[in-house]
Amino acid sequence: MLGQIRDLSVYDGVPLFSSSRVLSSGLCPNGPGAFTEYGGLVWVTCNINSDDGSGGEDMGAELVGSDEAIRVLQGSSSANSTIASYPKWNHTAGSGEQAFYYLGNSAMSGVADHHDYLAKTIAITTQCTPITRQCLPDVQWPLDDDDNRSFSCTPGFGANFTFSGASQMRDGDEDDGGQNSRADRPAVGLAFASDAQLSERIGKYDPTLADKLNAGSNQSKPIPDVSYKYLQPSNPLHFGAWALGYPGYSTDDTGTRVVSTNPLLNDSQIYRSELGPSTEWVLNCSASVYDVSYTWVNGAVQTFNMTLASPEMGGMISAPFALERVRERAIALQAIAAAASASDNSTSLAHMFADHWSQAALALSAGVFSPEQNILSQWRETTQVARVPMAPLYILLALKAIYVMAVIALAIGAYCFTHPAETEIVKTQLSTKGLAAAHFDDPNILQSKVVNQLSERLQPMITKDSPTEPDDPAKGGLRRAATFLGDMPDKKIGVVAEADGVWRFAVVANGVWNGIKPLAVDLVNIEARAGNLGTPGEVVKAWIK
Numbered sequence: 001m002l003g004q005i006r007d008l009s010v011y012d013g014v015p016l017f018s019s020s021r022v023l024s025s026g027l028c029p030n031g032p033g034a035f036t037e038y039g040g041l042v043w044v045t046c047n048i049n050s051d052d053g054s055g056g057e058d059m060g061a062e063l064v065g066s067d068e069a070i071r072v073l074q075g076s077s078s079a080n081s082t083i084a085s086y087p088k089w090n091h092t093a094g095s096g097e098q099a100f101y102y103l104g105n106s107a108m109s110g111v112a113d114h115h116d117y118l119a120k121t122i123a124i125t126t127q128c129t130p131i132t133r134q135c136l137p138d139v140q141w142p143l144d145d146d147d148n149r150s151f152s153c154t155p156g157f158g159a160n161f162t163f164s165g166a167s168q169m170r171d172g173d174e175d176d177g178g179q180n181s182r183a184d185r186p187a188v189g190l191a192f193a194s195d196a197q198l199s200e201r202i203g204k205y206d207p208t209l210a211d212k213l214n215a216g217s218n219q220s221k222p223i224p225d226v227s228y229k230y231l232q233p234s235n236p237l238h239f240g241a242w243a244l245g246y247p248g249y250s251t252d253d254t255g256t257r258v259v260s261t262n263p264l265l266n267d268s269q270i271y272r273s274e275l276g277p278s279t280e281w282v283l284n285c286s287a288s289v290y291d292v293s294y295t296w297v298n299g300a301v302q303t304f305n306m307t308l309a310s311p312e313m314g315g316m317i318s319a320p321f322a323l324e325r326v327r328e329r330a331i332a333l334q335a336i337a338a339a340a341s342a343s344d345n346s347t348s349l350a351h352m353f354a355d356h357w358s359q360a361a362l363a364l365s366a367g368v369f370s371p372e373q374n375i376l377s378q379w380r381e382t383t384q385v386a387r388v389p390m391a392p393l394y395i396l397l398a399l400k401a402i403y404v405m406a407v408i409a410l411a412i413g414a415y416c417f418t419h420p421a422e423t424e425i426v427k428t429q430l431s432t433k434g435l436a437a438a439h440f441d442d443p444n445i446l447q448s449k450v451v452n453q454l455s456e457r458l459q460p461m462i463t464k465d466s467p468t469e470p471d472d473p474a475k476g477g478l479r480r481a482a483t484f485l486g487d488m489p490d491k492k493i494g495v496v497a498e499a500d501g502v503w504r505f506a507v508v509a510n511g512v513w514n515g516i517k518p519l520a521v522d523l524v525n526i527e528a529r530a531g532n533l534g535t536p537g538e539v540v541k542a543w544i545k
Helices: 067-075 106-110 207-218 311-322 327-342 347-370 390-416 420-430 432-442 446-456 482-487 513-527 536-543
Strands: 002-006 020-023 035-036 042-045 048-050 062-063 080-085 100-103 115-130 150-152 157-160 187-193 235-245 271-273 279-298 298-310 369-372 377-383 490-499 503-509
Touching: 020 100, 035 298, 035 311, 042 048, 042 311, 062 067, 067 080, 067 327, 067 347, 100 106, 100 279, 100 347, 115 347, 150 279, 157 187, 187 311, 187 327, 235 311, 279 311, 279 347, 311 327, 311 347, 347 369, 490 536
Parallel strands: 020 115
Antiparallel strands: 002 377, 020 369, 035 042, 048 062, 080 100, 100 115, 115 279, 115 377, 150 157, 187 235, 235 279, 271 279, 279 298, 490 503
16 A cells, blocks of 8 residues: 655635543542542542531542543544554453543544544453452352342442442442332442442442541641541542443333343342342443553554553542542443343343443533644545565566566577578468469379389289299298288278279278279279189189170
């Protein structure tokens, strides 16, 4: 493929937006997050507008750039999109390669095959594992008849399946403001933990938090046990996710037999609740956030260089899913759980949840990222041509040149070392016209040759024993008389046409066929009448009469 490469900022009068994505300097002047709330005691992020109150039981929060977040989440944004990349060095995890999702430029979709660039952005990869049996150790699979739908994965990480997992909310128990009124409705929850073993849930409800915040408001430094009660800057991120009613199923009239062909219901990590009917499952997930520089060439990612981002960047990504009052949180989690529940088994469900969560986490934070000029950019105007390795091509051309020179040399030699004039004469004589002309010049040429051959074969043969008696057949006689055909060498039998048009068998001896036998018979008869053949001649003579 050949083409012209030129720098590009505008193509056909239309500006092409940058594919690099960086934190907005206007929305995030101090970076992803800082200690600002409640007198500088609580760590908050730039993608959340929070109220700097003095209460502390919960923190009001609003997502920055929520309109753009929803558009990116639904794939309808004209500026941003979440794109999957599969670096070649990645390991294979479960049902497929580990996916890295990065924030890219959706406006490039129409010209991506012609625009090559080097850009920087942010990327997320997530892995999840089913742990339902670990979190419900006292339940006999597949039925969970616990009215409260509670689960406990570790002493520090447990809740109710109706709990959304939002920071500073109760765990969905009986005293949680009527949370169990959602018992018959699908619910999805997600909560972050301090480590991969989910040993402690970040943002766990603490009724004494207000007193701690007020007591520490005059402190010069944040109080460690209070600072991370809402969010915790961390990268990688560790969280547990659970769902109630994804997928749903139906039962027969008695309410005892499941009426469904969904293979997911036969998986040992998918439980069924009698109060539904609903399904229940829990996942243990870890996500890593990366700063990425990548090259896009010929319509695909060619290189994908990643560096683990700061803990603050990880904390900012987690913020939309950690705080109670972020409305987009519930929309994203329900869409993720619905997509994952279409899987055939719990492992596939976990992978599907992980991939969709990576995309949703990028989407909900897209509002605080702004376009930036690409590091490098070029436009290719290409023409399709055949690509041939140079060395074989030159060898082929050299051999063809040698072949041409050899043919020319042979032609010159043939002309110099032969006699074209004589050759033309022979060629002319052997052509159809030449043979026809020769026949008209001497029509009897073929016949005369046959007669001459016959005459030679019928001449008396003079031998040393009877030089004066050539007519005696016993002493040699006629060399090729008809009566002595049996002695002729090289005899063959064939089919020939005679003068009357009838085809007959004939004996061919020494190239003469016995169609000329009547000539020999006449000569024999003449000899017999003259009495030159003895007793056989007398017999022939009598037969002739």
